[in-house]
Amino acid sequence: MTETALTVHQTARPHGFPTAGHFAFVESPLPAPAPGTALVENLYWSVDPYHREMMDGDFALNAPLEGRTIGRVVASRDPALTEGEIVFHRQGWRTHAVVTPGEVRRLPRFEGVPLSAHLGILGGTGLTAYVGLTRIAELREGQDLFVSAAAGGVGTATGRLARLMGSGRLVGSAGSAAKAAYLTEHVGYDAAFDHRSGPAAGLLAEAAPEGIDVYVDNVGGEQLDAAISALRERGRIVRVGTVAQYNATGTPYALRNLPDIVEKSLRMEGFLVSDYPHLQEELYEFVVPHLQSGRVGPDETVVEGFDRIVDAFLGMLRGENRGKMIVRAPGERRTDPGSRTDPRTRLRHASR
Ligand SMILES: NC(=O)c1ccc[n+]([C@@H]2O[C@H](COP(=O)([O-])OP(=O)(O)OC[C@H]3O[C@@H](n4cnc5c(N)ncnc54)[C@H](OP(=O)(O)O)[C@@H]3O)[C@@H](O)[C@H]2O)c1
DSSP: OOOOOEEEESSSSSSSSSSGGEEEEEEEEEEOOOOTOOOEEEEEEEOOHHHHHHHTSOOTTTOOOOEEEEEEEEEETTSOOTTTTEESSBBBBBBBBOOOGGOOOOOOOOTTTOGGGGTTTTSHHHHHHIIIIIISSSSOOOOEESSSTBBBHHHHHHHHHHTTOOOOOEEEEESSHHHHHHHIIOOSEEEEEESSSOOOHHHHHHHHHEEEEEEEEOOOOHHHHHHHHEEEEEEEEEEEGGGGGGGGGOOOOOOSSSSHHHHOOOOOEOGGGGGGGGHHHHHHHHHHHHHHHTTOOOOOOEEEEGGHHHHHHHHHHHTTTBBEEEOOOTTTTOTTTTTOOOTTTTEEEEOO
C-alpha cells in the first residue's frame, strides 16, 4: 500500500467556466484510522455537474471536497467494517478516506455488472432518470419523449429506461453529431440532433414533427423553450437540471412561451434525487436483469487515474463524456470481477 494520500482542493471561485487552476492536488501522509473508523482506498470516483454549482460557494476553499466514490476498506478499527470489503461513501476527490460505519453503504454485487455501474445507471444518475420517468413524468406506454443532454449520464439512463418502459418516439439532443449518432445507434433513441447546429425550436420540430408528451430537461434555456412549444396538451416537463447555465456569465435565457403552460395545461415539476432513496431497490429490480442480459449497457466514459480527476470533471462540463463520467484507479478493472469490456459503452476517453 502507498504511504501518501492525495486530496483535491478547490483553491479559488470561478467566474464562468472553471479551469485546472481552480484546483490543487494536496499530498499528505496516509491517514491512520482512529478507533470506530476505517481507512478506505478509493477505486472509482463520480464527477458531476452539481460539483460545478458547489464551486460557487458550497465547497470550502483549500479543504477536501465531497463526491460519490466507491472504495475498499484497507485498515479497520471497527468490527462493523471488514478489511477488503467494498463500500460506497461521499468522501470523493481523494485517494483515501477515513470513514465511520454510519457513513458508508454496502453495495449489492450483481453477477456480470461492473462496480462502476453503482455510480451510473444503478446509482444517483440512474435513480434520477427512474424517478423522473416514473414519479414525475408518470410516463405511460406509447408516450413520446424529448430528452436534453441525452448522451450524458442521466440522459442515456433516461433513454434506456424509457425504452424498457415502452415509450413511444424517443428524441434526444447532444453537443455533437457524433454524440447524436451514438444515441440512435447504441442507446435506443429514434432521433437525435446536435444542439449546437441551429436553433433548438427548428431542430426539435424536425425530430419530433408530431410533438411530444414529456420533456426531460437536463439543461434549461433555449431547449426548454423549444420543448414547451413542442409539448401536446397535458404534457409534462421534468426539471432535472440546468447545466446550460452553470458556467454562464450573462443574463439567464428568458423563456418566451410561458403562456403555453396555461393554454396547453402543461405540468412542470422539479425534484431532487436525494428525496427518493426508498426507490433504490425498485430501480435494481427493474434494471439489473437488463444489465445482466446486455440489453442495457452501463453507458460510461472511464478516465483512468486519480491524477486526471480534474480533467475528467472539466471534460464532463465541456461534454466530452458519453454516458456517466467516471474516474477509475489504475489497474482497478483487474480486481473487479463484475467488469466486462464493451467497446461501445466503456470508452477510455470519448472523443467528441
Ligand atoms: N435533480 C437531481 O436530483 C439531479 C441528479 C443528478 C443530475 N442532475 C442534473 O442532470 C443533468 C445531467 O447530469 P449528468 O450527471 O447526467 O451530467 P452529464 O449529462 O453526464 O454531463 C453534463 C452534460 O451537459 C451537457 N452540457 C454542458 N454544457 C451545456 C450547454 N451549455 N448546453 C447544453 N448542454 C450542455 C454536455 O453534453 P453535450 O455535449 O451533449 O452538450 C455534458 O456532457 C445536470 O443538469 C445535473 O445537474 C440532477
